[in-house]
Amino acid sequence: MDLFTLVLPFSKCAAGLVVSLRIGERTPGEDKPMSDRPSYEQLNTNFNWVIAERELGYRPGDVINIGWMCSDRLCQLGLAEKLALLWEDYQGNQKRFTYNDLRVYSNTIAHFLARLGILPGERVCLFLDRVPELYIGFLGILKMGAVAQPLFSAFGDESLCVRLKDAGTSAIVTQKKHLHKVRKIREQLPNLRHCIVVDVPQASLQERETAFAMEQVPPVEHFPIYPTKAESPSVLHYTSGTTGQPKGAQHVHYSIVAQYLTAKWVLDFRPDDIYWCNADPGWVTGTSYGIIGPWANGITQAVLDSGFNAGKWYEFIEKYRVTVWYSAPTAIRLLMKEGAEIIRKHDLSSLRHLASVGEPLNPEAVIWSKEVFGKPFHDTFWQTETGCIVITNFPGMEIKPGSMGKPFPGITATVLDPRTYEPAKAGLIALRPGWPSQIRGYWNNPAGYQAKFRNGWYLCGDRASIDADGYFWFMGRDDDVINTGGHLVGPFEVESALLGCPAVAESAAVAKPDPVNMEVVKAYVTVKQGYQPSDDLELEIMNHIRKRLSPLAMPQEIEFVESLPKTRSGKIVRRILRCKEFNEPVGDLSTIMDD
Numbered sequence: 001m002d003l004f005t006l007v008l009p010f011s012k013c014a015a016g017l018v019v020s021l022r023i024g025e026r027t028p029g030e031d032k033p034m035s036d037r038p039s040y041e042q043l044n045t046n047f048n049w050v051i052a053e054r055e056l057g058y059r060p061g062d063v064i065n066i067g068w069m070c071s072d073r074l075c076q077l078g079l080a081e082k083l084a085l086l087w088e089d090y091q092g093n094q095k096r097f098t099y100n101d102l103r104v105y106s107n108t109i110a111h112f113l114a115r116l117g118i119l120p121g122e123r124v125c126l127f128l129d130r131v132p133e134l135y136i137g138f139l140g141i142l143k144m145g146a147v148a149q150p151l152f153s154a155f156g157d158e159s160l161c162v163r164l165k166d167a168g169t170s171a172i173v174t175q176k177k178h179l180h181k182v183r184k185i186r187e188q189l190p191n192l193r194h195c196i197v198v199d200v201p202q203a204s205l206q207e208r209e210t211a212f213a214m215e216q217v218p219p220v221e222h223f224p225i226y227p228t229k230a231e232s233p234s235v236l237h238y239t240s241g242t243t244g245q246p247k248g249a250q251h252v253h254y255s256i257v258a259q260y261l262t263a264k265w266v267l268d269f270r271p272d273d274i275y276w277c278n279a280d281p282g283w284v285t286g287t288s289y290g291i292i293g294p295w296a297n298g299i300t301q302a303v304l305d306s307g308f309n310a311g312k313w314y315e316f317i318e319k320y321r322v323t324v325w326y327s328a329p330t331a332i333r334l335l336m337k338e339g340a341e342i343i344r345k346h347d348l349s350s351l352r353h354l355a356s357v358g359e360p361l362n363p364e365a366v367i368w369s370k371e372v373f374g375k376p377f378h379d380t381f382w383q384t385e386t387g388c389i390v391i392t393n394f395p396g397m398e399i400k401p402g403s404m405g406k407p408f409p410g411i412t413a414t415v416l417d418p419r420t421y422e423p424a425k426a427g428l429i430a431l432r433p434g435w436p437s438q439i440r441g442y443w444n445n446p447a448g449y450q451a452k453f454r455n456g457w458y459l460c461g462d463r464a465s466i467d468a469d470g471y472f473w474f475m476g477r478d479d480d481v482i483n484t485g486g487h488l489v490g491p492f493e494v495e496s497a498l499l500g501c502p503a504v505a506e507s508a509a510v511a512k513p514d515p516v517n518m519e520v521v522k523a524y525v526t527v528k529q530g531y532q533p534s535d536d537l538e539l540e541i542m543n544h545i546r547k548r549l550s551p552l553a554m555p556q557e558i559e560f561v562e563s564l565p566k567t568r569s570g571k572i573v574r575r576i577l578r579c580k581e582f583n584e585p586v587g588d589l590s591t592i593m594d595d
C-alpha cells in the first residue's frame with residue numbers, strides 16, 4: 001500500500017482541522033475568549049500523545065512523512081487554496097503560496113533531487129537565506145526520503161565545512177551569494193556530489209553545480225512520496241556543546257506528533273491566525289515552529305527575510321495583521337530599547353498571542369510587552385535535542401514574570417541534585433525520555449548522546465529551581481556553552497578557529513555578560529613569539545572568526561594575557577575566566593585543577 005491509501009482514509013476525519021478558509025476570507029467570531037479553551041489542568045489530565053496522532057490521522061505502524069503531512073494532507077482536508085506562506089524580503093519583494101503551491105513545489109523539488117540521484121537517507125543541506133525555496137525545499141527533501149540539514153546562511157566556510165564533513169552531506173542547496181563559500185571547501189568534501197543553486201542560470205555555474213529555479217521548471221503534480229516510518233530520520237540540526245565540534249542532532253518523522261500539538265496548544269493556534277516566527281530555519285525553532293508546527297496545523301504563516309529593524313518589524317505586523325508572534329528575548333530587548341513611541345505609530349491590534357524562546361526572558365520584558373502590546377510574552381523553554389517545547393507558560397495560565405512556566409502535558413520534567421541525580425528543589429533540568437520529538441541520537445556520536453543521561457533522566461545541561469506552585473525558574477547553563485542572542489556557540493569551535501590565526505598561541509573562549517544579547521563571546525589569547533598584542537591584531541583576529549565561523553561567534557572582545565589558567569594535566573579552565581567576567585566567586589576548584 002502506498003502512503004495515500006494508508007494515511008488518507010483516517011486523516012479525513014482529523015479532528016484538529018475543521019476549517020476550509022479561502023484566500024482573504026476571515027472567520028468572524030473565531031477568536032473565542034480564552035475561557036472557551038480547556039485549561040492547562042484539564043489538558044494535563046489523562047494526556048496522551050495519541051490525541052495528536054489522531055488529529056494528524058496517524059496510527060502506529062503507518063507511513064508518516066512530514067513533507068506530505070505539511071502540504072498534501074492539508075489540501076486533502078480542503079485547504080488547498082488557503083494561504084500557507086506570505087513572504088517578503090528586505091527589499092520589499094513579496095510572494096504568496098497556497099497549500100496547493102506548497103504541495104506542487106515541494107513535489108517539484110523532491111522530483112528534481114530524485115532525478116539527480118539523491119537517495120533516501122542521504123543528507124541534503126539547505127544553505128539559504130529565508131527565501132521560499134528554504135521552506136518548501138525542506139518539505140521536498142523530506143518527501144523523497146532524504147534528511148534535511150538546514151544551516152544558517154551567515155555561517156562562514158569553516159562552520160559550513162565542519163558540519164558538511166561530519167554529516168557526509170551529498171548535496172547542498174544554496175544561492176549565488178553564498179556559492180563562494182561552498183566552492184572554497186568543495187575539495188575537502190568528497191561526499192558532496194551536488195551543489196544546487198536556486199537563483200542563477202546553468203551557464204554561470206561550474207562542474208558539479210546545477211541550476212534549479214523552483215518556480216520556472218515544469219511543476220510536478222504527482223510525486224510518489226517515499227514511505228518513511230515513525231523512526232525514519234528527518235532533520236539533522238547541528239548544535240554546540242562544551243567539548244568538541246558541534247553535534248548533529250538527529251530527528252525523526254514521528255517528531256511531527258509533538259511539534260503539531262505543542263504548536264497548537266502553546267502558540268494557541270486558531271484557524272484564521274497569521275503567524276510570524278522570527279527564527280531562521282538554520283536553528284531548530286525555525287523548523288519545529290517555523291515550518292512543521294504551523295503547517296501541520298494548516299496555519300498561514302508570514303516570513304520576513306530581513307534582519308532586525310524595529311520599524312520594519314512593526315510595519316510587517318501591521319501589514320500582514322499578524323496574530324501570533326513567536327520571538328526571542330534579545331529581539332524583545334532590542335525593541336524595548338527603541339521605546340514605545342514607535343509602537344504608537346503602528347496599528348498592532350491584530351496581535352493576540354505572544355511567545356518567546358532561546359534565552360531567559362527577563363521579567364521586565366514580560367511587563368513591558370503587557371504595557372505596550374496589551375499582551376505578555378509567554379516564555380517557552382526547549383532545545384534542539386527536545387525538538388519541541390517542553391516547559392512553558394501555557395495560554396491562560398497565570399504568568400509569573402521571569403519563570404519559564406510548567407511542563408507541557410505528557411512531559412515529565414524535574415530538577416536533579418548535581419551530586420546524587422535525585423530530584424531536588426534546585427539543580428539540573430531533567431526530562432523523562434520518550435516524548436515523540438526527542439532526538440534519537442547525535443550523528444556519528446553515540447557516546448556523546450549517552451553522556452546526556454543519568455538515572456533514567458535526560459539532562460538538558462541547564463540549571464533551574466522549581467517553586468511551590470510547580471513553576472520552573474531558569475538559573476543558567478551547566479556548561480561552558482555561550483548563549484548569545486539565543487544562539488549557542490561552542491567555545492571549542494571558536495578556540496579551534498582562533499588557532500587558525502598565525503599570531504595565536506593559545507586561547508579560551510568564554511561568555512561575557514551583555515545587556516542586549518545576554519552573553520557575547522570573549523576570547524582570552526596568548527600570542528606566539530614575535531607577535532605583539534595591539535588593537536590592530538585584535539581587529540584582525542575578530543575579523544578572522546567572523547568570516548570563518550559567523551558574526552555571532554565573533555569575539556566582541558579579545559584580552560591578551562601572558563598565560564591561561566590550567567589544570568595540572570594542562571587543560572585550560574574556562575570556568576575561572578567566565579566567573580571573572582560575571583563577577584562570580586570561582587568556588588571549589590580542587591577537583592578540576594587535579595584533572
Ligand code: WT7
Nearest residue numbers: 285357358359360380381382383384462474488
Ligand atoms: C538552550 C537550547 C529551543 C530553541 C532555541 C534554542 C537555552 C532555550 C530558554 C528559555 C532560558 C533557554 C537553554 C537551552 N534556552 N530556551 N526559555 N529560558 N534558556 O535551541 O540552540 O538547542 O539551545 O537554549 O540553555 O538548553 P538550542
